[in-house]
Amino acid sequence: MSNLFDLLVAGLATGAIYALVAVGFTLLWQTSQTINFAQGEFVMLPAFLMLAAMHAGAPFWLAIILGILLSMILLGLGFKMLLVDPMMRHGVLPLAIATMALAIGIKEAVKQFFSAEASPFPSIVPTGDISILGHAVSLQSIGVLVVAILAVVGLTTLLNRTSLGHQMQAAAQNPTVARIIGVPVERMILLTFLINAFLVALASLLITPIYLAKFSSGEVLGQAAFIAAIVGGFNQVRGAIAGGLLIGVLDNLAAAYVSTQYRAAVPMIFLIAVILFRPQGLLGRAEERTV
Amino acid sequence: MKSTLLVGALLTAMTATSAYAQAIKLADVAELSGGGATVGTNWKNGIDLAIEEINAKGGVLGRKLEVTHADSQSNPGVARAQVQKALDAEPYVLLGPGYSGSVKVTAPLAAEAGITQIMGGEAAELTQAGNKFLFRTSFGQQSSMPKVAKYIHDDMKAKTVAVVWVNNDFGRGGRDVVIKELERLGSKVVADLSTEAGQADFAADVGKIKAANPDAVFVYLNEEESARILKELKRQGVTAPLMGETTLIGQKVIELAGDAANGARGHVGLTTDAPVDLVKQFREKFSKKYNYVPDHNGLKGYLAVYMVKATTEKMGKVDPKKFADTLHGLTIKAADEPGILMDVTFDGNGDIDRQSFLVEVVEGKQVVKQVLPKVK
Numbered sequence: 001m002s003n004l005f006d007l008l009v010a011g012l013a014t015g016a017i018y019a020l021v022a023v024g025f026t027l028l029w030q031t032s033q034t035i036n037f038a039q040g041e042f043v044m045l046p047a048f049l050m051l052a053a054m055h056a057g058a059p060f061w062l063a064i065i066l067g068i069l070l071s072m073i074l075l076g077l078g079f080k081m082l083l084v085d086p087m088m089r090h091g092v093l094p095l096a097i098a099t100m101a102l103a104i105g106i107k108e109a110v111k112q113f114f115s116a117e118a119s120p121f122p123s124i125v126p127t128g129d130i131s132i133l134g135h136a137v138s139l140q141s142i143g144v145l146v147v148a149i150l151a152v153v154g155l156t157t158l159l160n161r162t163s164l165g166h167q168m169q170a171a172a173q174n175p176t177v178a179r180i181i182g183v184p185v186e187r188m189i190l191l192t193f194l195i196n197a198f199l200v201a202l203a204s205l206l207i208t209p210i211y212l213a214k215f216s217s218g219e220v221l222g223q224a225a226f227i228a229a230i231v232g233g234f235n236q237v238r239g240a241i242a243g244g245l246l247i248g249v250l251d252n253l254a255a256a257y258v259s260t261q262y263r264a265a266v267p268m269i270f271l272i273a274v275i276l277f278r279p280q281g282l283l284g285r286a287e288e289r290t291v
Numbered sequence: 292m293k294s295t296l297l298v299g300a301l302l303t304a305m306t307a308t309s310a311y312a313q314a315i316k317l318a319d320v321a322e323l324s325g326g327g328a329t330v331g332t333n334w335k336n337g338i339d340l341a342i343e344e345i346n347a348k349g350g351v352l353g354r355k356l357e358v359t360h361a362d363s364q365s366n367p368g369v370a371r372a373q374v375q376k377a378l379d380a381e382p383y384v385l386l387g388p389g390y391s392g393s394v395k396v397t398a399p400l401a402a403e404a405g406i407t408q409i410m411g412g413e414a415a416e417l418t419q420a421g422n423k424f425l426f427r428t429s430f431g432q433q434s435s436m437p438k439v440a441k442y443i444h445d446d447m448k449a450k451t452v453a454v455v456w457v458n459n460d461f462g463r464g465g466r467d468v469v470i471k472e473l474e475r476l477g478s479k480v481v482a483d484l485s486t487e488a489g490q491a492d493f494a495a496d497v498g499k500i501k502a503a504n505p506d507a508v509f510v511y512l513n514e515e516e517s518a519r520i521l522k523e524l525k526r527q528g529v530t531a532p533l534m535g536e537t538t539l540i541g542q543k544v545i546e547l548a549g550d551a552a553n554g555a556r557g558h559v560g561l562t563t564d565a566p567v568d569l570v571k572q573f574r575e576k577f578s579k580k581y582n583y584v585p586d587h588n589g590l591k592g593y594l595a596v597y598m599v600k601a602t603t604e605k606m607g608k609v610d611p612k613k614f615a616d617t618l619h620g621l622t623i624k625a626a627d628e629p630g631i632l633m634d635v636t637f638d639g640n641g642d643i644d645r646q647s648f649l650v651e652v653v654e655g656k657q658v659v660k661q662v663l664p665k666v667k
Contacts, residue, residue: 003498003499003501003502006494006498006501006527007494007495007498010492010494010495010498010527011494014492033367107537115328115332116323116324116325116327116328116332117328117329117332118515118547119541119547120516120518120546120548120549122549127525127526127550127551129528136527136528138526138527138528140526141526185451209493209522210491210492210522210523211491211519212515212547214515214518216325216489217491220491228435251492251495252494252495252498253491253495254495255492255494255495255496256495256499259483259549260458260484260485260486260490260495260496261458261487262489263487264487284359
């Protein structure tokens with residue numbers, strides 16, 4: 001039983017990170033119909049930016065700030081202006097393929113400039129345990145969960161409670177009408193790209209101490225987050241969050257109770273089931289996306 | 292006049308080529324990228340260092356050594372293609388790969404070509420297929436695992452053991468031998484966990500170890516995964532002593548796992564921390580050239596080249612056909628050939644006999660706790 005509790009906590013911690021990345025998927029899809037297949041690499045890159053800052057002599061906290069800022073410039077602004085905007089008018093599919101190319105480009109560039117080897121990455125949470133309900137739970141899991149939850153709560157508050165958030169939603173749901181009533185749609189779209197870049201940088205900061213900084217570490221993450229977004233509902237932020245947590249927990253339980261060899265297959269089978277029986281995702285709404 | 296010039300130029304070119312052909316050509320295929328990049332990079336650097344040293348002292352029998360490096364991308368399929376390409380260029384000796392899976396699929400190619408292959412793989416089965424051209428640079432699992440099992444049973448006094456292994460040729464080979472030996476000695480295997488190469492998340496596996504509550508944990512994974520599981524073991528507060536092989540306590544693992552590596556123990560055929568003067572000198576030279584401390588793969592690559600040198604000098608000529616025969620049963624003494632670092636004997640299968648070490652990670656450093664002597 002204690003084993004199950006540990007598995008749930010570890011699964012939720014990993015799932016929370018998947019959720020951050022999956023939320024980015026849905027944000028980009030909603031506002032600009034971008035399916036970003038480089039999302040996993042977007043999580044891998046900020047860790048290397050932070051490492052580069054540290055190699056240059058910056059302390060860890062400064063490296064984090066620099067890493068996040070650089071990510072927002074490169075993966076937010078740069079991604080939108082240099083790849084999404086020019087490709088957008090060719091349709092969803094060419095854009096999706098362009099993001100696949102970008103993923104390969106980022107991976108190879110990191111391999112070239114850093115190395116193909118993994119590097120250690122410091123953790124923002126100290127190692128150690130605290131006791132919850134008689135179970136020893138690692139501070140790192142708690143830290144990851146707390147930061148991820150804060151980020152998600154902050155985001156949903158922004159989207160649902162503020163004028164800016166309402167404008168963003170309007171821009172996503174019906175850009176034409178939004179434009180007529182005076183919402184700066186372009187700026188709102190840019191904002192979602194920046195938010196996505198912030199979320200992936202945060203995910204990078206949380207997951208890299210566990211997964212190690214490596215050029216290929218985005219592959220697993222991108223795939224898990226993509227499945228999470230589809231399972232939860234591609235057009236719903238809360239769907240992506242639920243999907244992320246679900247996939248994280250499912251993955252861990254599958255590894256423990258089914259078989260380590262088939263752990264990767266279990267989320268896939270679940271994905272197929274969702275696509276067959278509830279194609280809009282568990283929390284998605286079928287009618288929402290019309291554009 | 293023009294044609295004379297042309298003939299002259301051609302002649303110069305030809306003499307240049309024949310001088311070039313004087314060099315002894317070696318081919319290296321290693322894991323320069325992918326999951327085994329740490330292994331392959333160390334191996335390659337070890338080779339380059341040895342060749343530089345040998346050439347600086349006039350080469351082998353007066354001829355320089357030359358090597359070409361090819362990247363297997365840690366993928367047996369790519370390794371096979373690269374080895375085929377390397378063999379087509381008719382090298383004197385083939386060096387690498389380091390991964391057992393890649394060695395397994397490439398060894399028949401080299402044997403067919405009649406080219407000796409000196410490799411880094413440690414899977415037990417590699418030298419048991421009757422291949423007369425394959426040589427190890429380190430212990431095979433059939434030599435090291437019994438030592439490991441004996442240590443877990445006798446010194447750690449573990450009655451129950453959890454075995455975690457990576458699901459590839461290397462992992463499965465080690466797991467099979469160690470479990471057989473542990474059971475023979477009377478230690479019970481309470482958890483037998485297979486993990487995947489490249490696996491990032493070990494929470495569930497460590498959860499299972501915790502649930503099994505063993506007296507000791509035997510960890511047999513590749514370097515990066517070893518680092519990840521060490522961190523997870525620490526994160527989940529597993530306190531049972533950890534025993535492994537070189538891959539659990541290597542320099543790269545210590546660098547990646549940080550604090551979490553402390554206390555882990557491993558049987559090591561080769562370590563740059565060995566209390567042997569020649570090894571210490573090697574470590575200094577390597578660190579000076581590459582700015583980092585090599586792991587055992589650096590030693591393996593270095594030794595591979597010196598095996599070529601010692602064997603060739605023993606033959607007194609450069610003869611690729613007789614090379615393997617000469618190396619079988621050969622004992623190379625460090626007193627005669629300092630580059631070999633420690634006395635070593637090769638048997639008829641290409642397996643190695645050499646002293647080995649029991650190492651523990653203490654405050655981020657490999658500390659040799661015991662020296663286990665050469666068997667014969």
